[in-house]
Amino acid sequence: MDRRSVDWQGPMTAIATPFDAAGRLDEPAFRKLVERQIADGVTGIVVGGCTGEFWSQTMDERKRLHALCVEAVAGRVPVIAGTSMVSTPQTIEMTEHAKAVGCDGAMVMPPWFVRLPGEDIVAHYRAVSNAVKLPVMAYNIPSSNVNPLTPALVDRLADLDTVVAIKESSFDYRNFYHTITRVKDRILVFGPLSQFGYAALLLGAVGSVGIMHHIWGRNPTDLHDASMRGDYATALKLQQTAEALLELLSGNGRSMYASLKACMQLLGQPIGAPRAPLQMPGANDMRELSEGLRALGIALPAAA
Numbered sequence: 020m021d022r023r024s025v026d027w028q029g030p031m032t033a034i035a036t037p038f039d040a041a042g043r044l045d046e047p048a049f050r051k052l053v054e055r056q057i058a059d060g061v062t063g064i065v066v067g068g069c070t071g072e073f074w075s076q077t078m079d080e081r082k083r084l085h086a087l088c089v090e091a092v093a094g095r096v097p098v099i100a101g102t103s104m105v106s107t108p109q110t111i112e113m114t115e116h117a118k119a120v121g122c123d124g125a126m127v128m129p130p131w132f133v134r135l136p137g138e139d140i141v142a143h144y145r146a147v148s149n150a151v152k153l154p155v156m157a158y159n160i161p162s163s164n165v166n167p168l169t170p171a172l173v174d175r176l177a178d179l180d181t182v183v184a185i186k187e188s189s190f191d192y193r194n195f196y197h198t199i200t201r202v203k204d205r206i207l208v209f210g211p212l213s214q215f216g217y218a219a220l221l222l223g224a225v226g227s228v229g230i231m232h233h234i235w236g237r238n239p240t241d242l243h244d245a246s247m248r249g250d251y252a253t254a255l256k257l258q259q260t261a262e263a264l265l266e267l268l269s270g271n272g273r274s275m276y277a278s279l280k281a282c283m284q285l286l287g288q289p290i291g292a293p294r295a296p297l298q299m300p301g302a303n304d305m306r307e308l309s310e311g312l313r314a315l316g317i318a319l320p321a322a323a
Contacts (some may be wrong), residue, residue, distance in 0.1 A: 020183050022207045025124065025154050027097055027184055029062030029226040030212065030243040033070040035233060035279060036084060037290035044080060046087055048290050052233075053091040055288070059232050060240030064092060065126055065156075065186075067101035069163060070230050070276055075294035078104075081113065086120040097123040099156055105130045107143050111150045118153040125151075126186060128158035129166035140166055141175050148181040156184040156209070159198075170197040177205040186228045190214050199223055212239055213265040217258040220246040230275075231261060234282045235317065260315055267311040273304055285309050287320045 034056060037048035056064065066088040067073045067081050076084070085100040092098050100122040102113035107130075114125045127147060129140045148155065157176050161167035167189065168176070176182045184207035187195050192215060199208045203223045210219025212227035219227070220243065231239045242257040268278040277293045281300045284290075285308060292299045300308065312319060 020154055020181050021205055022183055025097070025183050025207070027063055027099075027124070027156075027207055027209075027225070030060065030232070030239045031063035031065055031097075031099075031209070031226060031228045032056045032061040032232045033065045033068045033228050033230050034088070035230070035276075035283075035290060036067070036071040036076075038294065039291055042291075042294060044084060044087075045291060049084075049087060050091045052288075052290060053088065056232050057092070057095055059237045061096060061232055062226065063097040063099060063123075063228075064088060065099045065101065065228050068126060068158075068228075069101075069160065070279065071101065072276060072294055072297075073101050073103070075297075078109070078113065082116050082120075085117050085122055089121040099124040099126050101126045101158075103128045103130075103158070105132060107146050110143070110147055114147055114151040114153055114155075118151055122153070124154040124156055124183070126156045126158050128160060128164055129168065131164045131166065133165075135166050137169075137172055137175075140168070140172060141179075144176050144179055144182060148179045152181060154183045155179075155181045156186055156207075157182055158186045158188065159194075160186075160188040162188075162190065167194075168198075170194065170201050173198050174201045177202045182206060184209060187211070187219075188228075192218070195219065196222065212242065213261045215258070216242060216261065217246050217251075217254045230279055231264060233279055233288075234286060234312070235261070235264060263315055267308065267315070270311075271304065271307065273300060278304075278308060281305060282308055282312060285312065285319055286317070 037045040039045040100117035102125040104110040159168035210224040212229035245254040
């Protein structure tokens with residue numbers, strides 16, 4: 020397998036996971052969220068990633084979420100399941116299940132908590148690749164993982180059979196630049212839309228995996244499309260708003276994941292609270308989020 024083995028491109032969404040008042044997976048709300056994201060032009064859905072709060076879920080819950088996403092999408096766009104676990108055997112188990120329920124690929128980050136030599140990281144991916152013949156999107160997010168995928172490591176991962184893409188979320192332009200220049204001829208590179216998606220596309224990224232479709236409608240798709248057709252004035256203007264939205268979500272020490280759910284509530288699209296230990300933002304933060312959305316031109320219902 021290589022970058023030609025899959026049809027992954029464009030603005031994909033890292034979809035959030037709705038929970039009901041009892042903290043259980045809210046399947047009807049998830050189906051509605053899938054429909055809204057597809058209507059707003061997403062070209063793929065990454066389910067059970069960081070935004071999806073995979074770390075708060077049991078293996079059975081994650082497996083059900085993967086199957087539910089495949090059912091809800093019904094073949095309209097690719098479904099890539101987050102299958103990362105700390106142990107290699109459990110990562111293989113999750114990836115096997117993703118393949119069995121019809122996911123088009125798996126997103127795999129390095130194991131976390133324990134710091135690993137580069138050889139061990141490559142061995143982890145090699146074991147998954149050898150065990151399950153499902154396209155893999157490697158996931159580099161060192162801000163939440165103690166094992167960064169350096170450009171040199173990604174260069175090695177690109178030679179593994181099932182690794183066909185990388186979601187490069189280091190938010191470090193130099194790391195992104197050196198990664199894409201090494202591997203873009205072999206695997207697909209997805210950049211960070213909110214930080215420098217416009218520049219990433221110009222460097223050869225094929226798309227992005229982000230969260231902004233949840234609260235910004237079709238604008239992330241428009242940012243991608245404007246960049247690809249060379250309408251740089253439009254793309255740059257949208258990029259500036261995307262960056263401002265990211266700053267709003269994570270401002271004053273807020274969790275981006277909790278802020279996203281709070282903003283959806285303000286927009287009249289509630290999907291429940293995040294799971295503990297994350298908490299919904301308090302009154303002051305809700306007011307700041309509400310004022311910030313309006314200042315960026317995002318219309319809120321009158322009650323908000």
